[in-house]
Amino acid sequence: MSTLNIVRRSLLASCAFLLVASLHAQERFITVASTTSTEQSGLFAHLLPAFEKAAGIKVRVVALGTGQALDMARRGDADVVFVHDKAAEEKFIAEGYGVKRQEVMYNDFVVIGPKADPAKATGKDILDGLRRIEAAKAPFVSRGDKSGTHAAELRYWKAAGIDLAAKKGDWYRDTGSGMGPALNTAASMNAYILADRGTWLNFKNRGELGIVVEGDKQLFNQYGVILVNPVRHAHVKQADGQKFIDWLVTTDGQKAIADYKIGGEQLFFPNATK
Amino acid sequence: MAEITNSLLLATDMVTAGDSRLAAIVALSLAVSFSATLISCLLGMPLGALLAVGRFPGRRVLVVIFNGLMGLPPVVVGLLVYLLLSRAGPLGQFGLLFTPTAMVIAQTVLITPIVAALTRQVIEDEWREYREQLRSLGASRTRAARTLLWNARFSLFTAALAGFGRAIAEVGAVMIVGGNIDGVTRVMTTTIALETSKGDLPLALALGVILITVVLAINAAAYALRQWAENRWG
Structure with missing residues (x-):
């Protein structure tokens, strides 16, 4: 040949x-x-x-x-x-x-965060939880990708009376990635993050993270x-x-x-x- | 470290279990990247040879452009091909988006410059060596390019392998134009990206081990084939 x-x-x-x-x-x-x-x-x-x-x-x-x-x-x-x-x-x-x-x-959405909860955000009230995270300047990972979850996150910040544009600092990490990659980032930074319950339940690389806020009617998706x-x-x-x-x-x-x-x-x- | 060992074990398990879905994904990866490599050799090798022996205005500029295009970001290629093949794009009527054909097109665009640039280098060296001889035989430049391509066929293997390596390893382009559809356009790299997204890092790494093994096996086979062919016809 x-x-x-x-x-x-x-x-x-x-x-x-x-x-x-x-x-x-x-x-x-x-x-x-x-x-x-x-x-x-x-x-x-x-x-x-x-x-x-x-x-x-x-x-x-x-x-x-x-x-x-x-x-x-x-x-x-x-x-x-x-x-x-x-x-x-x-x-x-x-x-x-x-x-x-x-x-x-x-x-529904849940707020995921470090089990040690340094911002003391644990509870049933999403807006209160976000205010505490912002007050503590605890690391927070945002999807930042114009997804439905990202849109919901922005709505919650607004409803909590927090003007992200003004308050955004080192603590707020805009990752521009999908739910899974953002969770991977949060797990490695030990940060708070808004996630849908489904992806969280199916997510394996959890590190030290757990559910911090859940059960609020406003978290309905x-x-x-x-x-x-x-x-x-x-x-x-x-x-x-x-x-x-x-x-x-x-x-x-x-x-x-x-x-x-x-x-x-x-x-x-x-x-x-x- | 434990994670890496686990992944190696998992990879061995998956291969020995003969998972048919995994086999289909590997087969699709190979089929897409082989096709892209073949087409890019058919386009890139003659092009590279002409760039090496040709004397026309703008040749140097073209040489630099092709060298530069070797660094094309896959995501950009994916986006370009997506916009071309999308229903709203100029080639939308063919309905090629999210098919393996679209993935072959994207990878071909990605690796043709690599094959062309490496071929140009090989043929340029040959040209330097045989120019006088070919000229004394009265060969035209096109004829010379053909002869040199044939002469250098064994060295050009490496150009083809470099293109193939790039094609099978990239994820950005096939993700965009293929859509990572289960059972249709899901290949090794997009599966690895998906499993990473799910946070199943051991599984993702195990798939990576399998991909690397497959690529190594192909390179070994290509090397053996080249040796055999060289002994026979070299």
Whole structure:
């Protein structure tokens, strides 16, 4: 076999691969832009096989922050968005990119922090907890990535009457990263951080961290699902996307969400109104 | 230190258990990076040879540009290819975003300058040595480039391996254009990034050990192949 022959053969192999890859792309699927919290908490790995079996439609999930996921859908690169930032979702619909927002489920945010709790932030009141962290200038890690969790964090600071722009100092670390990476940073710095409970429960590298604030009604975190507007992007798989949304809000989908548990603890609470 | 030992054990366990999902991820990584390497050799090697033997205005500028592009940040390449392939982009109609093909395109863009620049270096040395000979035979520059490429085929192996190494190790570009979709575009590096995000550091490191082992094995095979070919045809 000459070198030229080797080149020919590998070219053939590579063409064959691209062909297989494109055939693979022919399967029936929808693309869902979602958040790192749903992916990294393991919810999708639990949820999607049930839908795929029932409907025969594969769901390809691209997990990003809520802001990025909505942007991806604005460009027409997703059929459905499944995110958690009501204000941003309503803006998305008002701009004409989405058809309709439907509520699917909620989970809650928790403040994670060092078990020794140097800021004495432990309690049930999120705003009080944040005020104590700021007063103690205890290290706090922020997502800083325009995600739903980041948006929620900024809302809480504002509600606590703390003007971050003025109070931001060395103690406030803006990391611009996803939930997991931000938790890794917090674990290595022994810092406080706002996290969604799902990702925290599924997170392994906890170091000295534990839950500091939980149970406040304001920590409620609502997830919504939206079909990308086919008027805006003609190639959106309207029928299949709608099937996925319909399944999520019916009894089957809602039950599958409720069934997802880590260590006996339920992560997401279905609350679709239909 | 205990973590590193654990990861090594975990890596051995995963390999011996023959996890089919892990095998699929490794296979996809190899298929994508092999394809990208092949295409970039087909583009970059002739280009590098022409840069070495050609005499045209702007040649030096091109040489510097290709040398510089060897340092292209993968994230930037990913972003560029994303914007091109996105539905709102100029190539959006083909629906290539979030497919292995998109990942091949991104890696090809990333490593073609590496292959071209290294080829130029190799061929330039050859050119210096054989210029008079080729000229006396009346070979045109294109003809000379072809002859020199053939002559240097064994040395060019290293250029291809350098490109492959860069392709299989990068995460920034494939993450953006592939989307790290489970079972479709999830490769070794994006899996490692995901497991790191989940805080499962031992698993992430174990996957890293497997990736490095695979890359080493491929380099060993390439080296052996080169030796064998050189003995036979060299």
